[in-house]
Amino acid sequence: MTDATVRAAFRTQAEWARRMGAPFTEALQTALGEVIDRSTAVGRRVLDWPGEPIADALVIRLLGGLHALVRSGDLPALAALYPPHPAPDAGTLAARLAEALADADVAARLLPWLDSPPQTNEVGxxxxxxxxxxxxxxxxxxxxxxxxxxxxxxxxxxxxxxxxxxxxxxxxxxxxxxxxxxxxxxxxxxxxxxxxxxxxxxxxxxxxxxxxxxxxxxxxxxxxxxxxxxxxxxxxxxxxxxxxxxxxxxxxxxxxxxxxxxxxxxxxxxxxxxxxxxxxxxxxxxxxxxxxxxxxxxxxxxxxxxxxxxxxxxxxxxxxxxxxxxxxxxxxxxxxxxxxxxxxx
Ligand SMILES: C[S@@+](CC[C@H](N)C(=O)[O-])C[C@H]1O[C@@H](n2cnc3c(N)ncnc32)[C@H](O)[C@@H]1O
Incomplete structure (x- = not known):
């Protein structure tokens, strides 16, 4: 996959989140698609994705991993931008995401989330x-x-x-x-x-x-x-x-x-x-x-x-x-x- 294809997958998922009425998720996906780069292990893994990113739910894998870390209390700086806190501006969100992705401990916990497809069970x-x-x-x-x-x-x-x-x-x-x-x-x-x-x-x-x-x-x-x-x-x-x-x-x-x-x-x-x-x-x-x-x-x-x-x-x-x-x-x-x-x- 080229960088452009992977980044486009983030934009497509962001558009779906917008249409599903999830503006923070939309902002998160938009920002992630812009900040990931090859300077971090997570960025390299995402941008060098061998398969089709939408079909493989690549963005959802990454989002799930980040949310797990936020929910566990181990990413307080990012958690402070997640709901129920007020929506951050795009620049602040992008900066905190970039910091999180650059942290080696965070990367070690995030990378396994990229290994397997999301499994969900939607009771709605x-x-x-x-x-x-x-x-x-x-x-x-x-x-x-x-x-x-x-x-x-x-x-x-x-x-x-x-x-x-x-x-x-x-x-x-x-x-x-x-x-x-x-x-x-x-x-x-x-x-x-x-x-x-x-x-x-x-x-x-x-x-x-x-x-x-x-x-x-x-x-x-x-x-x-x-x-x-x-x-x-x-x-x-x-x-x-x-x-x-x-x-x-x-x-x-x-x-x-x-x-x-x-x-x-x-x-x-x-x-x-x-x-x-x-x-x-x-x-x-x-x-x-x-x-x-x-x-x-x-x-x-x-x-x-x-x-x-x-x-x-x-x-x-x-x-x-x-x-x-x-x-x-x-x-x-x-x-x-x-x-x-x-x-x-
Ligand atoms: C997106 S989930 C759907 C979950 C659930 N039906 C719901 O609505 O929340 C798709 C499920 O299909 C299962 N699956 C994939 N291939 C299968 C197969 N060949 N036979 C049975 N289940 C399969 C996956 O393990 C996964 O749990």
Whole structure:
């Protein structure tokens, strides 16, 4: 990669942060893209990145590492510029970042963050998935058997434990650990009862949310405290009452375990995960579901609920539902963290 390509990746990510309503993250990414240079070990590693920086989430790796150091209290000079402190001017932010990157101890702790892709588990997505499950339950009034692919730490597996306000329709347990209320346009989703009889999550590298708590929180952008609070609450709830999560390849698992079963609707679902599966795995999943879906009936139904990016632009996602024996529909356009939903139904 050339320096220009890597610096452009910082600008692209900054633009996405601006569009996602995260001005401090935007400023941080803009400043980092300008101050990194080959005088520091971190700068050399970033500018000499061998892969594609956007696809490798290079900027997010670096941001996660910095945020972890800030959260740990080990970078007080930089922490003083992070929210909830007032937004710094661009020059001050750039100067403090340059100082931090030039510090050998900081570099030694930051470099490992560049080694592995960010792993996140966004619980705000439960609102969008729950709306989709209501559409499934409205089509076939059966209990659900949910199979989540790319489930990460499993925080969206227990989505029926959370409370919701979806387009004015409020529901969920009175003692829910968190409430999700995305900005909503369009009608509410169908008011169908979602009963999950059985659930399982699959991930090639499942997170242990208790062990990885700090790491997960470090990847939340520093100007999104409500998102961090929601994540912390979901982690605590999962630790107290975990859901089954298996380590497996999504395609291998689907081929071995997914077929319509009498008395339930089997729902294969995933959020911002499919793009991370190898192309061959994606094709195998689609082919398997088509094959077993041909045998589905309203009494042994099959659903495929996909909440995924529309394309390379990481600010727009949509919720699609394929039902066997019923067909394919676009249910919603949604913010990738579930902050906004345009329900099409
Ligand atoms: C961006 S995360 C999505 C996390 C979660 N679905 C959410 O919405 O917060 C993508 C996940 O896909 C998993 N993954 C990647 N390749 C996979 C595969 N072949 N089979 C199963 N999981 C895979 C990763 O380990 C990662 O946890």
């Amino acid at each position: 997505r439960s609102a969008v998935l729950m709306a989709g499950l209501r559409a499934v339950a409205a089509a076939f009034p059966l209990p659900l058997r949910t199979v989540e692919l790319g489930a990460s730490g499993g925080l969206n597996l227990r989505l029926d434990a959370y409370a919701y306000d979806l387009g004015g329709d409020r529901f969920g347990p009175a003692d829910a650990p968190l409430t999700l209320a995305p900005a909503w346009t369009g009608p509410p989703p169908p008011a169908a009862d979602v009963r999950i009889a059985e659930r399982i999550g699959v991930d090639i590298a499942p997170l242990d949310v208790a062990r990885d708590r700090d790491r997960l929180l470090a990847y939340v952008w520093p100007d999104q405290p409500a998102r961090a609070a929601r994540l912390a609450a979901a982690i605590d709830a999962f630790v107290a009452d975990p859901a089954p999560l298996v380590k497996d390849d999504a395609a291998d698992f689907v081929e071995a375990n997914v077929a319509p079963q009498p008395g339930v609707t089997t729902v294969v679902l995933h959020s911002i995960a499919f793009q991370y599966f190898p192309a061959a795995a994606r094709a195998r999943i689609a082919a398997h579901l088509d094959r077993v879906g041909a045998g589905a009936t309203p009494a042994a139904a099959l659903a495929w609920l996909r909440y995924e990016f529309d394309g390379p632009d990481a600010t727009a996602a949509s919720l699609r539902l394929v039902l066997w024996p019923d067909g394919d529909r676009l249910l919603a356009r949604a913010h990738p963290h579930g902050a906004k939903v345009e329900w099409l139904g």
